[in-house]
Amino acid sequence: MTSITLSDLGWSAHFRAQLDDAPEDLARISGVERTRLEALSPDGPVSLSLPGGQSTGDYAVGDWVRYDPETGRCLRRFERQTLLHRRxxxxxxxxxxxxxxxxxxxxxxxxxxxxxxxxxxxxxxxxxxxxxxxxxxxxxxxxxxxxxxxxxxxxxxxxxxxxxxxxxxxxxxxxxxxxxxxxxxxxxxxxxxxxxxxxxxxxxxxxxxxxxxxxxxxxxxxxxxxxxxxxxxxxxxxxxxTPGMRALRLTDAAEGIDTVFADLTDLAGQCRFSDCTHGNEPGCAIQAEIDAGRLDPGRLRRWEKLLREDARNSETLAEARARDRSLQKVYRQGQAIGKQKRGL
Known part of the structure; x- marks a missing residue:
């Protein structure tokens, strides 16, 4: 690869605002391996290790990081401008x-x-x-x-x-x-x-x-x-x-779904009842559009399906994260007790 600059790599004001010193020893992740991160920097490709307790699964291709050129260790990840993720x-x-x-x-x-x-x-x-x-x-x-x-x-x-x-x-x-x-x-x-x-x-x-x-x-x-x-x-x-996806399961995407189906979310706000299920209730603005032939009923079904799926997946992930936090707390408490006993 010929010489490249940070700007060539996609560095922007969004990331520069997160620095309080000179923009040095920065790289962009180009590949995520099981135990290491591959990255591109103005000085060329670099292979990075992670501090203890971190997982490469917490990084994505396209991330910006700061690293120690002497040890090849990743020091921090910059806050992302955009992030694509799925369950x-x-x-x-x-x-x-x-x-x-x-x-x-x-x-x-x-x-x-x-x-x-x-x-x-x-x-x-x-x-x-x-x-x-x-x-x-x-x-x-x-x-x-x-x-x-x-x-x-x-x-x-x-x-x-x-x-x-x-x-x-x-x-x-x-x-x-x-x-x-x-x-x-x-x-x-x-x-x-x-x-x-x-x-x-x-x-x-x-x-x-x-x-x-x-x-x-x-x-x-x-x-x-x-x-x-x-x-x-x-x-x-x-x-x-990216590899071909046989299934894309959305999670934490309710706002994105509403953006794509903005026509339906706008209509839902015009329904007579705030808790309208868009079925047989009187005064349903969505059903009125369907009855008038201006709205495909299949689009309503797809909107509702995505919202149900996202709610289910998001709730499951939230439960898993809470469980992980609880286990980490128990683990830390166990470590503290062990240190106290060794100090007696």
Missing amino acids: AAGTGAVDQLIAANVDTLGIVTSCNADFKEARLERYLALAAQAGCLPLVIITKADTVDDPGAYRRRAESLSPLVVAIDIDATDPLEIRRLNAWAADGRTLALLGSSGVGKTTISNALTGRGEATQGIREDDAKGRHTTTSRALWRTTAGGWLID
């Missing part, structure tokens, strides 16, 4: 960090069975909660007669959405994404396996990695990206590519 896959109540300090979330889908409004609304809520700009990237535009129909469907989901349809195998088409990945700006790509994320990543960064196609009968593919990483783009920005 981790599986049965455990674990909050999984996806990426930090992302300017634009590129939600990648395709002109086939992968394109689903419910899935896009889920990703849009994630972007809104994180504070990222949402960009819906619709691939395989060369395989259908009217790719614009998919673009219009995506843009109809929220006034916040910018959507573009591209042929990801055409380098000239990929260049349309440079505006979101130039001049130190960071673009993250999320989406299902096989929709073209790796092809887009290769074109934006000049890298060459294996890609695998998708089965057109069900629009499913195999993972080609196996871990999150920060890569410099040829346009002078940064790209965070």
Whole structure:
């Protein structure tokens, strides 16, 4: 990698305001390993260890940190400008960090069975909660007669959405994404396996990695990206590519959901009863719009489903955090008692 500056890496006034001295020994996390952090600095790549008691799971690709160049130890993490996270896959109540300090979330889908409004609304809520700009990237535009129909469907989901349809195998088409990945700006790509994320990543960064196609009968593919990483783009920005997600479980995203479904939240405020369930109650503004044919009842169902899921996941994670705090308190008390006994 050629010489880069902090500004090239995405350093901004948001992070500078957190410093009370010279901006030295700073780096941006480019990879999170089991026991170490890989990072990029103006002096080149660095591999960082963590102080005792810290976990690499508390860091995300894109984070800014200060480190000790003599020991290679991470000293602090700067407060994030944006943070993408989800409830981790599986049965455990674990909050999984996806990426930090992302300017634009590129939600990648395709002109086939992968394109689903419910899935896009889920990703849009994630972007809104994180504070990222949402960009819906619709691939395989060369395989259908009217790719614009998919673009219009995506843009109809929220006034916040910018959507573009591209042929990801055409380098000239990929260049349309440079505006979101130039001049130190960071673009993250999320989406299902096989929709073209790796092809887009290769074109934006000049890298060459294996890609695998998708089965057109069900629009499913195999993972080609196996871990999150920060890569410099040829346009002078940064790209965070992520493994394909089979499921995106939202947590602590109620505000993001309400932002995406702002039309419904506004209507809900016009209902006759403040506790309206938007079912059969008289004076329901949402049902009035449905009855008039101006609102798709499916959108109401998807909104309610996301709110229920988020409430359930958020409550479970809160319980897990409380339990961890209790266990840590018991552990510290045990240590204190042990020290007292050894001092007798």
